[in-house]
């Protein structure tokens with residue numbers, strides 16, 4: 320099984336970016352924890368991607384077709400704005416779980432809308448770095464039952 324993880328803008332700054340909100344784990348630490356959990360779950364391959372650029376994220380989603388069995392996606396601010404990312408997920412139809420470190424519905428109204436959530440298997444939000452691990456477990460469980 321190959322799981323791809325796609326991270327959007329400003330997530331490269333985790334650890335220093337608003338730590339009171341996003342926690343002190345860096346994206347590299349989240350990646351390491353996720354790779355450990357994936358190994359424990361028997362996932363053969365994890366690919367990890369982060370970009371601050373919408374087009375690069377669209378390219379990454381297009382690249383999932385035929386390559387990944389499923390994806391974990393934290394599109395960060397593009398979650399709330401990107402029709403292009405939504406269209407890319409509609410095109411590739413790879414099963415994915417949307418994840419967020421924070422509970423976006425407990426924040427400003429602009430973050431309450433996701434252009435991806437209705438396309439996702441489900442959404443995990445509000446558990447900090449654990450959102451990634453919970454999302455991985457849910458995704459792998461669902462793919463194994465499929």
Ligand code: DQA
Pocket residue numbers: 328329330393394395396397398418419420421422423430
């Ligand atoms: C985020 C929530 C988004 O609203 C925000 O723009 C982010 C991070 C999260 O993981 O909580 O950059 O996706």
